[in-house]
Amino acid sequence: MMNSIKSLYYHAPSPDGFERMIRYYIKRGYRFIDVSELLLILSSKQKAIEKLAFVSLDDGRRANLQLLPIIEKYNIPICIFVSTDPLESGNYWWDFVIKERGVQKMNEFKELSYNDFYSQLSEMQKRNVIPRTSLTVDEVKMLSRHPLVSIQSHTVNHPILTHVPDDVLNSELNDSKVVLERITGEEIFAFSYPNGSLTSREVDACKLHYKLAFTTEQRDIKLGDDLFLLPRYALTGQYHRDLLKVWGVWKWLKTVSSILHF
Structure with a gap:
């Protein structure tokens, strides 16, 4: 009897690295479940009789379309959390930050106040035209009809929710749900917190709109976990590094290296 579920998530993994990780778990006897079955299992709190895994993708990036042949090949359900x-716009805010300031400035930009964040972003958007990186409405509609894909919510603009005022928090949670339900014709009941940033305020607000929500805490989901604080291993598609993460070794190595100043 199993009392935990392997919980994996990506953004835009390489197809090769993604497929290798899927094969790794299949060879070890895991069955992959969709988000509806996950909710059912966690709500019932009954131990599973088999090894289970859940895979999600954050943001709704166009590159995720490359993974369709893989999930079809192995009959693997996935959940895509879409901003x-x-x-409509074609891009995410970080596309503009990376274009102007480089990826090394991303974390610094995330820490800006709400007003400064959007003031600076607006100027960047005026100065730059960037090729589309997001799925389109039609692509999301197509994916939502795929039997192995579930579309769920990841806010409207992918803000750092802990930095936004209450009214913006509510609209980010509500409006993304409304838009996705209109596109897909399905109930949108699951959410993932952008950047994994949350306090009790964000969790309480999420409970008004959804049935479960996912963080970026790096561990397995356990029966009895808070449905609005579900953990996930953050993977990249770099197969060997990803293995170290799901084995729990990567975090230990980073801690040791910081102590020893490697």
């Missing part, structure tokens, strides 16, 4: 504004 809705980029479906």
Whole structure:
């Protein structure tokens, strides 16, 4: 009897690295479940009689379309958490930050106040035209009809929710749900916190709109976990590094290296 579920998530993994990880778990006897079955299992709190795994993708990036042949090949269900504004605009805010300031400035930009964040972002958007990185509305509609894909919510603009005022928090949670339900014709009941940033305020607000939500805490899901604080291993598609993460070794290595100043 199993009392935990392997919980993996990606953003835009390489197809090769993604497929190798899927094969790794299949060879070890895991069955992959979709988000509806996950909710059912966690709500019932009954131990599973088999080894289970759950896979999700954050943001709704166009590169995720490359993974369709893999999930079809192995009959693996996935959940894609979609931010809705980029479906129309074509891009995410970090596309502009990386274009102007480089990826090394990403974390610094995330820490800006709400007003400074959007003031600076607006100027960057005026100065730059960037090729589309997000799925389109039609692509999300197509994916939602795929029997192995579930579309769920990841806010409207992918803000750092802990930095936004209450009214913006509510609209980010509600409006993305409304838009995705209109596109897919399905109930949107699951959410993932952008950047894994949350306090009790964000969790309480999420409970008003959804049935479960996912963080970036790096561990297995355990029966009895808070449905609005579900953990996931953050993977990249770099197969060997990802293995170290799911084995629990990567975090230990980073801690040791920081102590020893490697």
